Amino acid sequence: MLKILRAFAWLRWRMLLNSLEKAGGRDTLERFSLAIEKIGPIMAAVLMVPSGLMLAAGGAASGYALARGDQQPLLFEAARYLLFAVPIFGIVGPLFMPAADRTNPVRLLLLPIPRSTLYVAQTSAAFGDLWVLVMLPFVLFVPIGLIAGGAFAAAVVALIASVLLVVVVIGISSIATSLLHLAVRDRRRGELLALLFIVIIPAASMLPGLLHGSRQRARIEGRAEAREPVHIPSWVATTGDWAIAAYPTELYVASTRAAARLDVPAAGARLAALAATGLCLHAFGMFVFARVLASPGSTGARRAVPMRAAWGRTVPGLSPGASAVALAQIRLALRTPRGRAILLSPVMMIGVFAVVMRRQIGGMDFGPLALNSGVSLAAFGSFVSLLSILPIAMNQFAVDKAGLTLALLSPLTDGEYLAGKAVGNGLIAAVPALLCVLVSFVLSPGGSPALWGAIPLALLATYFLVAPAAAVFSALFPRVVDLNSIGRGSNAHGLAGLLGLIAFVASAAPSVLIMLVVSKWLGRPSLLPVLLVVWCAIAYTIGRILFHPARKIFARRRENLAMIR
Amino acid sequence: MHADLAVQTTGLTRDFGSFRAVDGIDLIVPAGSLYGFLGPNGAGKSTTIKCLTGLIRPTAGSIAILGTDPLIDPVSVKRRIGVVPEDLALFERLTAQETLSFVAQVHGIDAATARHRSADLLDVMELKAAGTTLVTDFSHGMRKKLSLAAALLPAPKLLFLDEPFEGIDAVASRQIKDLLLSFVARGGTIFLTSHILEIVERLSTHIGVIANGKMVAQGRIEELRAGGGGGKSLEELFIGLVGGDAKSYAGLDWI
Numbered sequence: 001m002l003k004i005l006r007a008f009a010w011l012r013w014r015m016l017l018n019s020l021e022k023a024g025g026r027d028t029l030e031r032f033s034l035a036i037e038k039i040g041p042i043m044a045a046v047l048m049v050p051s052g053l054m055l056a057a058g059g060a061a062s063g064y065a066l067a068r069g070d071q072q073p074l075l076f077e078a079a080r081y082l083l084f085a086v087p088i089f090g091i092v093g094p095l096f097m098p099a100a101d102r103t104n105p106v107r108l109l110l111l112p113i114p115r116s117t118l119y120v121a122q123t124s125a126a127f128g129d130l131w132v133l134v135m136l137p138f139v140l141f142v143p144i145g146l147i148a149g150g151a152f153a154a155a156v157v158a159l160i161a162s163v164l165l166v167v168v169v170i171g172i173s174s175i176a177t178s179l180l181h182l183a184v185r186d187r188r189r190g191e192l193l194a195l196l197f198i199v200i201i202p203a204a205s206m207l208p209g210l211l212h213g214s215r216q217r218a219r220i221e222g223r224a225e226a227r228e229p230v231h232i233p234s235w236v237a238t239t240g241d242w243a244i245a246a247y248p249t250e251l252y253v254a255s256t257r258a259a260a261r262l263d264v265p266a267a268g269a270r271l272a273a274l275a276a277t278g279l280c281l282h283a284f285g286m287f288v289f290a291r292v293l294a295s296p297g298s299t300g301a302r303r304a305v306p307m308r309a310a311w312g313r314t315v316p317g318l319s320p321g322a323s324a325v326a327l328a329q330i331r332l333a334l335r336t337p338r339g340r341a342i343l344l345s346p347v348m349m350i351g352v353f354a355v356v357m358r359r360q361i362g363g364m365d366f367g368p369l370a371l372n373s374g375v376s377l378a379a380f381g382s383f384v385s386l387l388s389i390l391p392i393a394m395n396q397f398a399v400d401k402a403g404l405t406l407a408l409l410s411p412l413t414d415g416e417y418l419a420g421k422a423v424g425n426g427l428i429a430a431v432p433a434l435l436c437v438l439v440s441f442v443l444s445p446g447g448s449p450a451l452w453g454a455i456p457l458a459l460l461a462t463y464f465l466v467a468p469a470a471a472v473f474s475a476l477f478p479r480v481v482d483l484n485s486i487g488r489g490s491n492a493h494g495l496a497g498l499l500g501l502i503a504f505v506a507s508a509a510p511s512v513l514i515m516l517v518v519s520k521w522l523g524r525p526s527l528l529p530v531l532l533v534v535w536c537a538i539a540y541t542i543g544r545i546l547f548h549p550a551r552k553i554f555a556r557r558r559e560n561l562a563m564i565r
Numbered sequence: 566m567h568a569d570l571a572v573q574t575t576g577l578t579r580d581f582g583s584f585r586a587v588d589g590i591d592l593i594v595p596a597g598s599l600y601g602f603l604g605p606n607g608a609g610k611s612t613t614i615k616c617l618t619g620l621i622r623p624t625a626g627s628i629a630i631l632g633t634d635p636l637i638d639p640v641s642v643k644r645r646i647g648v649v650p651e652d653l654a655l656f657e658r659l660t661a662q663e664t665l666s667f668v669a670q671v672h673g674i675d676a677a678t679a680r681h682r683s684a685d686l687l688d689v690m691e692l693k694a695a696g697t698t699l700v701t702d703f704s705h706g707m708r709k710k711l712s713l714a715a716a717l718l719p720a721p722k723l724l725f726l727d728e729p730f731e732g733i734d735a736v737a738s739r740q741i742k743d744l745l746l747s748f749v750a751r752g753g754t755i756f757l758t759s760h761i762l763e764i765v766e767r768l769s770t771h772i773g774v775i776a777n778g779k780m781v782a783q784g785r786i787e788e789l790r791a792g793g794g795g796g797k798s799l800e801e802l803f804i805g806l807v808g809g810d811a812k813s814y815a816g817l818d819w820i
Contacts, residue, residue, distance in 0.1 A: 026581065314670070324670035328656055328663075335658040335699065403656030406664075406715070409618060410671040411643035562620040 001117050008121040012128065030560055033477045036495050048133060055079075056137035063145020066260035067154065076253070079138055083165075083249040089131035090172035094180050109293060119289050122177075123282075126170035139165060142256060157259035157267050164274040165252040171281030178288040182295065248277055315423055321412045325420025326427065328407075329392075332399060333428045336483035338391060338490040346385040346432040350439050353377060374444030375451045379515075381436030382459055386429045386466070387504055393425045393470040394500035395492035397561050398478035408562050414551045422467040422547075433459055448525040451515075457532035458511035461539040465507035466500075468546035473499050475550075475557040478564050510535060571596040571723050571754035572617060576626035579612050586612040588778035589626065594771065596631075596722075599745065599755045601769035601786075603762070605807050609778040610758040611651050614727050617756070618648050631722055644672065647716030648725045653708050654715075657701040661692050661711050664700060665718055672719040679718070686714035689744060691737065705732040713741065717748070724748065726757040730764055742768060766799040776807040 019038075058075045065073035108118055126132055139162035146155035183193050244250055255270030314323040333339030397404055407417060437455055477493035484490070491497060514535060519525040554561075572594035579587040587609040594600045604610045615621045617628060619635045619642065628635055635642040648654070655664055662683060669679030687693045690710040700708065709732060716724055724745075730738050745755055745768065759765050765772065766786070773783040782789055790797055797805070814820075 320673055321671040324667045328659060328667055331663065332656070332658045400656060402652045402654050403659070405620065405650055405652055405654035406656065406667070407671075408620060409643060409648045409650065409654060410668070411640045412671050413640055559621045562615070 001120070004113055004117050005121055005124065008124065012125065026560055026563065029476065029557075033493060033495070036477075037479070037493065040494065044130070051134070052137045055134065056141040059138040059141030060145035060148065062138075063142040063147075063155070063158065064149045065145070066142075066257065067146045067149020067151035069261075071257055071261060076142075080249070080253050083135060083138075083252070084247070086131050086135050086169055087172050087248055090126075090129070090169050091176045093129060093131060094173060094177040115290065115293060116286070118293075119174075119286055122289065123170055123174040123285065126173035126177075129173060132166065132169060132173070135169065136166065139252070146260065151260055154256070154259035154262070157271065158256045160271055161252045161255045161259075161274060164271065164278055165248060167278040168248045168274065168281060171278055171285050174285040175281065175288055178285065178292050181292045182288070246273065246277075248274060251277070315427075318419060318423060319416050321410065322416040322420035322423070325407060325412070325417055326424035328400070328403065329396070329421055329424025330427055332483070333392060336490075338483040339428070342388045342392060342428060343432050345388050346381050347435050347439070349384060350377065350381040350436045353381075354439060354443050373447055374440040375447040375455070377444065378437040378440035378452070379455050379458075381440060382433035382455055383462075383508065385433035385436055386459055386462060386508075387501075388432070389425055389429045390470075390497060390500045390504065391490060391492050392428065392483075393466070393492075394473050394496040395477075395479050395481060396421045396425060396470060396474040398474070398480055398564055399483060401480070404564075405562060408558065414555050414558075415547075418471050418547060418551060418554060421471065425470065426463050426467065429459075429463065448519075450525045450528045451519060454515055454519075454525075454528040454532050457529065457536055458508075458515060461511050461532065461536045462504070462508045464536070464539040464543035465546075466504050468543055468550040469503035469507070470500060471547070471550040472553050473503075475554045475561065478557075478561055480564060507539075510539075569596050570594060570629070571598070571631055572600075572756060573629045574617070574626060577613065577616060577623050577628060578625040579609075579616055579621065580624045585778055587616065587623070587775075590775065590778075590780040591783075592617075592773060592780070593783065594754065594756055594773075596754050597749065597752055598770045599749045599768050600757070601765035601772040602756060602758045602775065603765060603772060603803055604758075604775035608775045608807070610775060611727055613775065614648075614650070614725050614756070614758065618646065618650070618725055619643065620650070644719070645721055646723045646725060647719060647721035649709070649712045649716050649727060649729055650725075651727045653712040655700045655708055655712055658699060660697050660699055661687060661703075661714075662696045664711060664715055668715045668718050674719060682718050682720075683714075686717060689740065690714050691740075706734060706737060709733055710737060710741070713744075717744075721753070723754045723756065726755060728758055728760065730759055730761050738764075762799045762803060772799070774803060774806045781806045 058079060062073050062076035062079060066076065113121075140159075142162065143155040143159040146152075146158055180193075245254070251270045251274045255267045255274065258264075258266035258270060313327065314320060315326045318326060333342060392399055400407065412420075434456075437452070441452065473496040474492075477496040479491075479493040479496070481491065482489045492500065511532065514531055515528060518528050518531060570593060572592055574590060574592040576589045576591065577587055578585065578589050590609075590613065592613075602610055602613070612621070616623045617630060617635070619639045622636065630642045631645050633642050656667070659667060665683040665686065666679060669676075669683070674682070683696075684693075687696050690713065692707060692710055692714065695703065695707060700711065703711065709729065713726070713729060716726070726745075729741060729745075733741065742764065745757075749755055749770075757765075757769075769786055771784065772786050772789060774781045782792075784792075786799070789802060790799075
């Protein structure tokens, strides 16, 4: 078994090194692009060393303080809260990593390895998870601090508690990974899950914060609407306390503390609870893992799409070829979790704000930004809609994967192709943006009509300027992505994303400035539509001019794009 | 440039850094022929196809596709060719019908003609029932057939097919062979690569053999056979040309 585990450790180490070493760039720019992508993990690895040393020192200091009779040393208390997050990361972490990041265990079934060994090998992969790497130096150095302080028996208990905590955390990660594997086996279920994690949970998680912020603001302003604090029933509080006490990291903290004050029964009970938790988790983990191994590679019915739209549908104003490219881009967005998230996120966000606005007169605070009218809500939502297309717009060619080859083999001019992509991306952003404006108008229709009319014009002007920049960054820094994945796996290249964000801010700035100067400072909102129409025309002209170098850059990068895999 | 040549290259060369993938090859593909382009793995076949179809630029040499230089007028060339590339070139999130609609639109084919041709092609490829299914749910064989349908839809004069029979079942393979032969019989030209020498032998009128990026033989299949001593199968001829002599396996007794 040890030989097999060693082989697995070597395999993961080699895969890590190979991913860092083999740049494979075909020219300087592509090598630079690939190197930039690797800077993040390398920086994280470099930063892990001092962080690990600091955490180890913190652990030792905490252990020493505990041994010297301080039951609540500051460092240990701080670490307690950080440790609290570790099991949560163990659950959420695997969801945000592309499924392929962890070796698919089914293919390993061909090897002559017992399933239990395979489970141990797969579970051991969790030792490489960031949250485990952060936790390890702290919990392993607490016993050393206890020894230094002369509490040898407590050190032994703390060491056992540390090991059990690690066992529990990797058990949680293992279950989460196996469940994720099972979920994504059915592609449709996997896509639903991805959508849930990209859109619904983040939006829902904003609600309590927003409600709390609004209530607090109302309380500060002494408004009558400020509500009394909610009284939690005693049984809920008791259950909550019990659940927290049984939480793995709390069991670890409690057992270490009890051991330091030589309370053997309390320490023993906590250790036993931790051991039982670990045992249950790994028993369940083995069960789920067995289900993963026993299930087929992928399941799920084939998806049929209604055929009414395929023939003869074109985007007005575009050549048939450019129109086909635009429609393919829209369909890509409509049929991938990441694309649907782009369409749904702003609408969900506006929905959350709508709930808050209905509960709260006078709007909401987001730090420096205050949303206190339908117009400002519409402006905010529609600009977020435009911003949310960055992951696709800043990687607009590579997102097509093999479809890009089909496009490059087609009798399309570069101009037609770029125009199709620009219009497609624009339409993807336009749908949620218009929905945001509509929802905001229905919720809070007040304000100058000129201000309402100014929002689409400002958006249009911004997009005219962003579109050529998006084409350039997509051509320079393409990244192979999986728009079905939840986390980094579906993002544009880091540099393209950053430059795209800067381009977006720079492109939006003139429109925002015009809106602020005319409506706030000059107090003449009626002038806004006229001025923004003029600015739109200027932005369109600038955009058209910028598309010339964009076309040249695309033509130069065609070959690299054709070969990106 | 010869008028009755579908493909002609002179000194076609392609480097990837210090590695020369294609080394000065002179291709001569007569119009109306079915040209089998053979070579061992890594010989440069796919790179050559990529150069010919305009996906990558050659480092040196000239190309004429149907009398036109694809580097000078790529759109005109692409209007007259169909390609089934190595990666099959399909949008994962389009259905089979949408894929064909895309191809029809970029070729400027009107909706009625596109609908008619698509129905015919999906029928021939036995993909009719999967017309509204997303490509991402297709098997490899289905993808290959759809890619071929997409290449045929604009009624090209010249087809480039990179391993068209790989991963295809026997029935579909037979249908595709018949389809390709009828395409050639109607005056079309096919440039195909395949590792299945029996199929190439049965279909091709001409073959070219490439090894280590260099052209080692080219011509009518009978002429090459005659030149190699006569009576040889294509496999024997091929192995003789690319230098894959039988190896001694004495050291592998443990297998």
